[in-house]
Amino acid sequence: MSRIAYFGPEGTFTEQAARELARGAELIPVETIPNAFSVVRKGEADAACVPVENSVEGAVPATLDGLAEQEPLVAVAEALLPVHFSVLTRPGITDAGDIRTVASHPHALAQVRLWAETHLPNARPVATSSTAAAAVAVRAGEFDAAVTAPVAVRHYPLPVLATEVADVRDARTRFLLVRRPDHPLPAPTGADRTSIVAAAANRTGALAELLTELAGRGINLTRLDARPAKGNFGEYRFFIDFEGHVAEPRIGDALAALRRRCRNVRFLGSHPRADGARATIEPFAGNDDFVDAAEWVEAVRRGEQA
Numbered sequence: 001m002s003r004i005a006y007f008g009p010e011g012t013f014t015e016q017a018a019r020e021l022a023r024g025a026e027l028i029p030v031e032t033i034p035n036a037f038s039v040v041r042k043g044e045a046d047a048a049c050v051p052v053e054n055s056v057e058g059a060v061p062a063t064l065d066g067l068a069e070q071e072p073l074v075a076v077a078e079a080l081l082p083v084h085f086s087v088l089t090r091p092g093i094t095d096a097g098d099i100r101t102v103a104s105h106p107h108a109l110a111q112v113r114l115w116a117e118t119h120l121p122n123a124r125p126v127a128t129s130s131t132a133a134a135a136v137a138v139r140a141g142e143f144d145a146a147v148t149a150p151v152a153v154r155h156y157p158l159p160v161l162a163t164e165v166a167d168v169r170d171a172r173t174r175f176l177l178v179r180r181p182d183h184p185l186p187a188p189t190g191a192d193r194t195s196i197v198a199a200a201a202n203r204t205g206a207l208a209e210l211l212t213e214l215a216g217r218g219i220n221l222t223r224l225d226a227r228p229a230k231g232n233f234g235e236y237r238f239f240i241d242f243e244g245h246v247a248e249p250r251i252g253d254a255l256a257a258l259r260r261r262c263r264n265v266r267f268l269g270s271h272p273r274a275d276g277a278r279a280t281i282e283p284f285a286g287n288d289d290f291v292d293a294a295e296w297v298e299a300v301r302r303g304e305q306a
Ligand SMILES: O=C(O)C(=O)C[C@]1(C(=O)O)C=C[C@@H](O)C=C1
Pocket: 007, 011, 012, 013, 014, 015, 051, 054, 060, 083, 105, 107, 108, 129, 130, 131, 132, 149, 173
């Protein structure tokens, strides 16, 4: 049976995503995102499930940095979960006005800030490593309330002050299943996402050149994030997600062009999209167009131009 490490402890949103992606695998909770990557790199787990982006709060920095640094890992699947929260309290609290501390993962705290201003007027937000870690801390008496995934109360029985809490309705978080790159990639489906990270040179137009390689091939971006390269101040790594699969001629052509532009580009995976959205194909940029164009050049070289 394969083993999947996930950003835990039990009762996180990530555990739910891992269950959706696991297909009978053994699930191993790990307390931080860097540790989830590290057990996969060391071969102690076959894959790791981690959050990558939230529709309200954006990218999860620990995931982006963990994919850009150390030995390469590739994403082979993704899950998209609706996100709203339950607020659990320390036993004995009868009045929300008595809640002085409210703990959770920073992404979760940011998604309930307006609700907390109204309903927990005396509470100070405190960051914990995950939503479930906040529930553990409330059980241990460290904080008065925890903002958690709805499933958390099954693992950490605590009084429930509120459910379905979210400042923004229909929020979603996307999760990745990543593994070492020494396995066949998932097959293309026509509704795939490819991810790369590139440390563009610090000079005029460097990022625009990379994006132009994609735009010129009719490739639609689905995300662009920047994180500090952690060397010189002002130097960034760019995380670029786009429609398509590395096995397609048009995407292979684009990746080769990116590599020519930037030696420091890392492939982070091609896998089916959780929302099933099919790639937009521009009239000049279908896979057949790339194959036909390459065949035409070969014919020209042979002196057989039709
Ligand atoms: O702490 C958790 O439960 C997580 O799975 C992490 C995480 C995140 O990183 O965004 C996942 C979904 C929610 O947006 C809040 C927290």
